[in-house]
Amino acid sequence: MNSTVTTPDAIEADAVIIGAGPVGLFQVFELGLLEIKAHVIDSLGAVGGQCVELYPDKPIYDIPAVPSCTGQELTDNLLKQIEPFDPTFHLGQEVTKVERRADGRFDVETSIGTRFITKTIFIAAGVGSFQARTIKVDGIEEFEGSQLHYKVKDPAIFEGKNLVICGGGDSALDWALNFVGKAESVVLLHRREEFRAAPASVAKMKALCDEYEMQLIIGQATGFEAKDGKLSELKVTGADGVTRRVPLDMLLVFFGLSPKLGPIAEWGLDIERRQLKVMNTEKFETNVPGIFAVGDINTYPGKKKLILSGFHEAALAAFGAAPYIFPDKKIHMQYTTTSPKLHKVLGVETPVFD
Ligand SMILES: Cc1cc2nc3c(=O)[nH]c(=O)nc-3n(C[C@H](O)[C@H](O)[C@H](O)COP(=O)(O)OP(=O)(O)OC[C@H]3O[C@@H](n4cnc5c(N)ncnc54)[C@H](O)[C@@H]3O)c2cc1C
Numbered sequence: 001m002n003s004t005v006t007t008p009d010a011i012e013a014d015a016v017i018i019g020a021g022p023v024g025l026f027q028v029f030e031l032g033l034l035e036i037k038a039h040v041i042d043s044l045g046a047v048g049g050q051c052v053e054l055y056p057d058k059p060i061y062d063i064p065a066v067p068s069c070t071g072q073e074l075t076d077n078l079l080k081q082i083e084p085f086d087p088t089f090h091l092g093q094e095v096t097k098v099e100r101r102a103d104g105r106f107d108v109e110t111s112i113g114t115r116f117i118t119k120t121i122f123i124a125a126g127v128g129s130f131q132a133r134t135i136k137v138d139g140i141e142e143f144e145g146s147q148l149h150y151k152v153k154d155p156a157i158f159e160g161k162n163l164v165i166c167g168g169g170d171s172a173l174d175w176a177l178n179f180v181g182k183a184e185s186v187v188l189l190h191r192r193e194e195f196r197a198a199p200a201s202v203a204k205m206k207a208l209c210d211e212y213e214m215q216l217i218i219g220q221a222t223g224f225e226a227k228d229g230k231l232s233e234l235k236v237t238g239a240d241g242v243t244r245r246v247p248l249d250m251l252l253v254f255f256g257l258s259p260k261l262g263p264i265a266e267w268g269l270d271i272e273r274r275q276l277k278v279m280n281t282e283k284f285e286t287n288v289p290g291i292f293a294v295g296d297i298n299t300y301p302g303k304k305k306l307i308l309s310g311f312h313e314a315a316l317a318a319f320g321a322a323p324y325i326f327p328d329k330k331i332h333m334q335y336t337t338t339s340p341k342l343h344k345v346l347g348v349e350t351p352v353f354d
Helices: 022-033 049-053 071-085 170-179 199-210 262-266 307-325 340-346
Strands: 011-018 038-042 088-091 095-100 106-110 115-123 162-166 185-190 215-227 230-238 243-247 250-253 275-277 291-293
Touching: 011 022, 011 307, 022 038, 022 049, 022 071, 022 115, 022 307, 022 340, 038 115, 049 071, 071 340, 095 262, 115 307, 162 170, 170 185, 170 199, 199 215, 215 243, 291 307
Parallel strands: 011 038, 011 115, 038 088, 115 291, 162 185, 162 250, 185 215
Antiparallel strands: 095 106, 106 115, 215 230, 230 243
């Protein structure tokens, strides 16, 4: 039985995937090949996880056989790849509760009250329900979404504007460099001389400052001025203790993500440094049988937080979960190139080999 039955109370499922980042999306594919249909839940309103939230327009170079694609393109391709398996997405809702039932299945509940009864769970929750670290200046939050931004969704809205970009990591530097020449002015504000960003980006930024193409200020935002309901100046206190006023149209803040596991920490799973420990690298199953952890959320000796590692984990986790869903069926690995059975589930023609 691999179909799902919806009751007025709860959705009965074989597999629930928590997280619609790249690894959660590929988990749909690997489960689909084994004829397991998945429900995918994400607290964000869109799929793609970090790739779409943090770097939709930036190229990724280490996806096997894809020399270069942006975070958004990777997500679009994954969505296309999983089309044959018709997953059901439940977006804009955080999974708040996971509890084992007496019958061995799990009760899953989300922040808006969607309920599931599922045989298996795949936690692909990345860094958790991630939230950007906010700028700590009293009252400035009222400009969030209009003049204060924690991510760049539409670069065009910043063009021709006076920008102040806060932060010393890759996101801050990359966007500062990106907007030079497109924005009216770019000021990078960082609290110290040392940067976490790639040395090449730091060198490029310093060269642009030397050419007066942009400006670097070492200091911290300590206040602001508003005019006609608009954020007009940022007050910046330097290491010398002097507070200067920096006029601006837009404030971009890249202080990183607060690594909040959120409700996941309360589900009885083994946790090590805010990641889920898996019992082995054969199935990527957690200490709770039937719950698997894949992608950035898991930890094991040698773990590398890379998309390609998560894809591999998703494949093995699907095989590891199959006995919970089909206890009497022997599962064999087959090639998508040659298996008529897989062609059927993928909805493609079986090629004729000479
Ligand atoms: C700037 C940057 C550049 C990068 N470049 C590369 C690169 O070039 N190559 C590479 O391999 N990797 C790169 N990475 C890392 C890569 O993005 C991650 O390894 C990848 O996104 C992990 O995928 P994931 O699906 O495990 O988690 P994520 O992408 O983090 O997705 C997890 C999803 O789970 C959701 N979620 C969490 N908790 C809950 C909950 N309780 N309920 C519902 N939903 C929940 C989140 O909202 C999120 O959408 C980069 C990362 C950054 C920040």
